[in-house]
Amino acid sequence: MNAMDTRRFDIEDIFNAINIGLIVVDTDSKVLLWNDWIAKHSNIKETDALDRQLEDVFSEPVSPPFLTALNNTLVHRLPVVLSTALHRSPLPLYNAYEANQPKTRMYQSITITPIQSQLNESCCLIQVADSSTSMKREKILRSHSEILKKEAVTDSLTGICNRRFFDAHYEIAVAEAKRQKHPLSIFMIDIDFFKLYNDHYGHIAGDNIIKQIANTLKSQLSRATDVIARYGGEEFVLIMPHLPREAAEQFAEKLRSAVFNLAIPHVKSHSFNQVTVSIGLCSGIPENDNNPLNKADTALYQAKQNGRNQYICLPLGENFEQ
């Protein structure tokens, strides 16, 4: 006596309870089994499907590759898979038949396997899985991954690009300027006496200043190719391709005055009593041994030494290297 003989339930109940579509067809592709899942999603009762040719059961056409696959399995007795990616919706099955719900055709993943009937006929078992849910899951995962990708390159305090993004972008921009021999301008921007501001007004006020200045600097940019990033604590870096020295100097002055015009009080600022920035910039066509970022940093140091609230510009690639 085998396990099937001793079972205490009806196998039909399993077929009808299972959360997958099951159809069995004979050699002439006449339907021998039509489970509840298929009945529900096709809106065709078992009694209306049994003993009819599978493709005639549906009121809509079945996809030709499905019929080819079924025929191949019936003839060659080899199992076949039909992927969602290549077929989407081979059978006219739908996700919702309830009133007021839009009828959407179900994405399907189909497996066709040869089986032998008790009369030794060649039959086929067609298993249909609903891949709509996994498609939905993939979409959710993809949108999450897009958010994470964006977060990975964004500075959380200011919302502008972070150092990680800048480092990658910088390499590409410098290499391109070298290759195409076009002028590149790099600005290092530092908030003057920021430590004193933080000590006097507190860290929350300090954070607000960083945010405000980031927004002000960003609002001055109009070209999609210009990238501003938070480089460190109170330091920003701006990279502008195709910008020659004269225009870069004018732009540096525009940035300095934009911050100055905010007129944010800073009683600990030795010279101005308000928040100011110093800007170091370098501009020109980079050459092989140039390090534009170091040069901009040197210029920033000079601007600080010269009394702050100003920009200093150093040329790039004209053999003025120190």
Added chain:
Amino acid sequence: MSDLSELHIDALTEIFSIGAGRAALSLSEIVGDEVHISVPSVLVINSEEIDSTTLALNGGRFGAVTQHFCGPFNAEAVLLFTEDQALKIVGDMMGSQMSIEEIAEFEHEAMCELGNIILNACLSAMADILHFTLESSLPNYRIASADEVLCRLKENADQPYVMILHIDLSIENRHTAGSLVFLLSSSSLANLVVHIDQFLGSIS
């Protein structure tokens, strides 16, 4: 190494070319464009002799679709494409239905189907022409490095012979080469030879 003569190899090449034609027809129906598949060469060697040259694999990672089948002879059939090529084929097959980002996610299922079509076509051509019936498992897809693939083929002591089919596949102007490898036991290879002899006897 094996008892296969040039005549046997010619017969197998012929059989698999018919299979390739059938596979191309099924694929054309799916992609709605012309698909060409050819089997330029068939090779039967000892699995110890197998290396990346015989498999025409040049490093990198591979997509492998496997089906186990049984009948008068049992074998494991593995269809190999480089992972990059596999992605491109699937991309072409899916056409504009799906964006490139989505392809990677559906690659497994679609590659399983592509492999299944080619494997089934080759197996059924062999079964039809040599007059026997075969049963097969469902296809299984995995990604492996060239070393992993070679290692697995070589360590298989029960199946000391390999039959390698080089496959050329072109879908919509894209040309791809892959390999179909059958792992055979000594007795399976002997049975295959018997069936080919019967077939050759019947046509001569």
